[in-house]
Amino acid sequence: MNDQNTDQIKKEARRLQKELTGHSYQYHVLDDPVISDVEYDMMLKRLIEIEEEFPQFSTPDSPTKRVGAPPLTGFQQAIHSIPMLSLDNAFNDQDVLDFYKRSVKNLNREDILYAAEPKLDGVAVELKYENGTLVQATTRGDGVTGEVITQNVRTIRSVPLKLHEVKMRAPSLLEVRGEIIIKRTDFDRLNKIRLEHGENVFANPRNAAAGSLRQLDSKITASRPLDIFVYGTGFVQGISFQSQSLMLDTLKDFGFPVNSHIKSGLTIDGVLKFYKELEALRDSLSYEIDGMVIKVDDIFLQQQLGEKIKSPRWAIAYKFPAMQKTTTIKDIIVQVGRTGTLTPVAILEGVNIGGAMVSRATLHNEDEIKRKDIRIGDKALVMRAGDVIPKVVKIIESERKGDEVPFEMPVHCPVCKSKIEKVKLDKSIINKCVNASCQAQLKERIKHFVSKKAFDIDGLGKKIVVQLVDEGMLKSFADVFFLEKEKLACLDRMAQKSATNLTRSIEKSKNISLRRFVYALGIDHTGENAAKLISERFSTLKDIMETSEEVLEEINGIGPETASAVCKFFSNFENKTILEDIIYSGVIITNDQPVIAESHDNPFNNKRIVLTGTLQSMPRSEAKKQLEKLGASVTSSISSKTDFLIAGENAGSKLEKAQTLGVEIMDENWFAALLKKLV
Numbered sequence: 311m312n313d314q315n316t317d318q319i320k321k322e323a324r325r326l327q328k329e330l331t332g333h334s335y336q337y338h339v340l341d342d343p344v345i346s347d348v349e350y351d352m353m354l355k356r357l358i359e360i361e362e363e364f365p366q367f368s369t370p371d372s373p374t375k376r377v378g379a380p381p382l383t384g385f386q387q388a389i390h391s392i393p394m395l396s397l398d399n400a401f402n403d404q405d406v407l408d409f410y411k412r413s414v415k416n417l418n419r420e421d422i423l424y425a426a427e428p429k430l431d432g433v434a435v436e437l438k439y440e441n442g443t444l445v446q447a448t449t450r451g452d453g454v455t456g457e458v459i460t461q462n463v464r465t466i467r468s469v470p471l472k473l474h475e476v477k478m479r480a481p482s483l484l485e486v487r488g489e490i491i492i493k494r495t496d497f498d499r500l501n502k503i504r505l506e507h508g509e510n511v512f513a514n515p516r517n518a519a520a521g522s523l524r525q526l527d528s529k530i531t532a533s534r535p536l537d538i539f540v541y542g543t544g545f546v547q548g549i550s551f552q553s554q555s556l557m558l559d560t561l562k563d564f565g566f567p568v569n570s571h572i573k574s575g576l577t578i579d580g581v582l583k584f585y586k587e588l589e590a591l592r593d594s595l596s597y598e599i600d601g602m603v604i605k606v607d608d609i610f611l612q613q614q615l616g617e618k619i620k621s622p623r624w625a626i627a628y629k630f631p632a633m634q635k636t637t638t639i640k641d642i643i644v645q646v647g648r649t650g651t652l653t654p655v656a657i658l659e660g661v662n663i664g665g666a667m668v669s670r671a672t673l674h675n676e677d678e679i680k681r682k683d684i685r686i687g688d689k690a691l692v693m694r695a696g697d698v699i700p701k702v703v704k705i706i707e708s709e710r711k712g713d714e715v716p717f718e719m720p721v722h723c724p725v726c727k728s729k730i731e732k733v734k735l736d737k738s739i740i741n742k743c744v745n746a747s748c749q750a751q752l753k754e755r756i757k758h759f760v761s762k763k764a765f766d767i768d769g770l771g772k773k774i775v776v777q778l779v780d781e782g783m784l785k786s787f788a789d790v791f792f793l794e795k796e797k798l799a800c801l802d803r804m805a806q807k808s809a810t811n812l813t814r815s816i817e818k819s820k821n822i823s824l825r826r827f828v829y830a831l832g833i834d835h836t837g838e839n840a841a842k843l844i845s846e847r848f849s850t851l852k853d854i855m856e857t858s859e860e861v862l863e864e865i866n867g868i869g870p871e872t873a874s875a876v877c878k879f880f881s882n883f884e885n886k887t888i889l890e891d892i893i894y895s896g897v898i899i900t901n902d903q904p905v906i907a908e909s910h911d912n913p914f915n916n917k918r919i920v921l922t923g924t925l926q927s928m929p930r931s932e933a934k935k936q937l938e939k940l941g942a943s944v945t946s947s948i949s950s951k952t953d954f955l956i957a958g959e960n961a962g963s964k965l966e967k968a969q970t971l972g973v974e975i976m977d978e979n980w981f982a983a984l985l986k987k988l989v
């Protein structure tokens with residue numbers, strides 16, 4: 311390599327060191343990351359590569375030399391008995407295979423089996439138990455020294471304060487390592503409350519968990535919905551483990567939450583297969599994961615492999631593609647929704663987030679733009695999660711040049727030009743186009759009307775709806791049922807065959823349940839659940855049309871806003887005409903019959919039932935609700951008067967008592983099958 315190239319690499323190393331140090335400070339000290347974790351990890355990987363090849367460019371303070379930023383002052387510090395190492399990252403299958411090859415070489419054997427665990431995106435902690443009692447909790451800090459946060463961790467309900475000694479006595483010393491997290495729904499609730507109190511929202515659950523643990527007042531921590539999953543041990547005395555998986559079983563027995571999606575006994579090919587499965591599962595989990603941790607299962611082999619300075623040789627983190635990326639906001643446009651609500655949308659410089667190209671992100675409403683101070687031209691952190699519309703998490707203020715343009719909400723509807731009204735909804739103000747015949751609203755209403763959970767008309771996608779409205783062929787919902795094959799076939803991009811298929815699926819959709827029908831109408835505040843509740847209360851559409859707000863409000867789960875919107879919808883003359891036309895076209899609305907408790911197939915009517923153990927098919931509260939609907943009374947304690955015990959997984963003393971008392975025991979599979987038949 312010539313001098314010029316070496317010089318270039320030196321410059322790159324210095325730039326990466328500087329930038330990574332800055333990002334590390336933003337992340338670990340300020341909890342305010344400017345780039346996503348994967349972007350950070352990629353930069354770090356590159357710097358490690360350079361420093362390995364050119365050790366002369368490594369400096370004592372390079373970010374590669376430490377696991378994190380120094381702990382904050384204000385908390386006591388403690389040195390970890392065994393350093394809390396971080397993990398090397400893998401970004402593709404080849405990186406994992408290289409990790410395997412290194413292990414094969416070091417151990418001189420090929421039959422290595424692995425444990426694979428979801429990589430939780432939270433805050434790493436160590437919990438120290440002396441003779442079974444929690445005596446200290448520390449953050450990872452820089453890996454060598456952490457902050458003592460015992461009083462805060464004690465407030466976390468899922469952390470055992472004393473070890474469960476059901477299967478074995480607690481050892482004299484046990485240091486347990488895990489990740490403190492906040493579940494997605496808890497996080498959304500926490501942010502909603504913060505917003506209502508005019509406080510800053512957290513960018514993601516990890517930041518919220520970190521911020522919550524860093525409170526000097528543990529009462530604040532106690533009010534935060536923190537959770538934990540444990541995945542390893544530090545220093546232990548009086549106990550030893552043969553494998554990672556047996557260690558986790560023991561930790562579970564001691565009362566720790568251990569993630570349920572851990573697999574062990576995997577070959578390296580099995581690991582790669584499981585990675586794909588876990589990736590597919592990612593969005594459906596109630597907490598965020600950012601990859602998979604792969605560990606050599608056998609602890610003896612782990613010890614043989616040993617550690618490098620910062621990371622073990624027996625484990626690696628196989629990261630998922632980032633779900634947050636930075637990009638530029640090129641423009642902000644305004645979309646008109648089904649109910650006339652105006653939603654500002656950011657038009658982005660296209661960016662690949664987690665395998666999907668993202669070029670738009672919702673900005674929710676005017677308030678949100680003001681609160682986050684989002685301007686056209688800003689660099690922003692954008693997030694995509696599952697099927698949810700991508701959103702702008704925050705803008706990167708340090709990237710501001712000064713020529714960014716603040717957004718102004720239009721005063722007229724961008725489509726029909728009617729004047730926009732400001733309406734209060736919950737605690738925020740929304741902008742609304744109140745012209746019911748606005749074409750934009752009509753398009754959205756019809757898209758909703760024919761969508762999967764409503765009329766479910768195959769072949770009537772969003773683009774065709776737009777085309778049909780623009781052509782004047784759809785002026786209301788009812789027109790859907792009067793579309794003629796010949797006219798459809800004349801449309802651009804519509805062949806004879808697709809026109810035939812479309813009219814066929816329209817015909818097929820004409821038999822619909824009352825629940826779907828009510829949902830399809832797209833009435834304000836009337837989503838799937840409200841439609842279900844209303845159709846359970848009434849037998850026919852006519853009954854709903856003739857009811858009053860008072861009667862609707864009596865339904866458990868229907869609030870005054872829904873009741874008012876439903877009555878308003880059905881009392882509108884135009885809507886009534888459209889409904890008449892729909893029925894005239896041959897649409898038949900059937901109501902799913904409400905459950906009849908007296909049905910002779912129903913073994914639960916007037917029976918006393920006790921639920922125990924963990925049910926896989928539904929939460930216990932839901933099972934209770936369903937049983938009560940079937941006429942049962944669900945009690946918590948078992949006695950000779952109990953008719954059935956429904957036992958889920960890990961049913962304990964109640965199961966034993968039921969057996970002693972001769973109470974009939976129903977397992978979950980049987981119960982679930984019966985419910986399916988009855989409800």
Ligand code: 9MJ
Binds near residue numbers: 397489542625
């Ligand atoms: C996370 N974050 O879920 C480890 N981790 O093991 C799991 N982290 C780890 N294991 C050794 N499941 C060091 C870190």
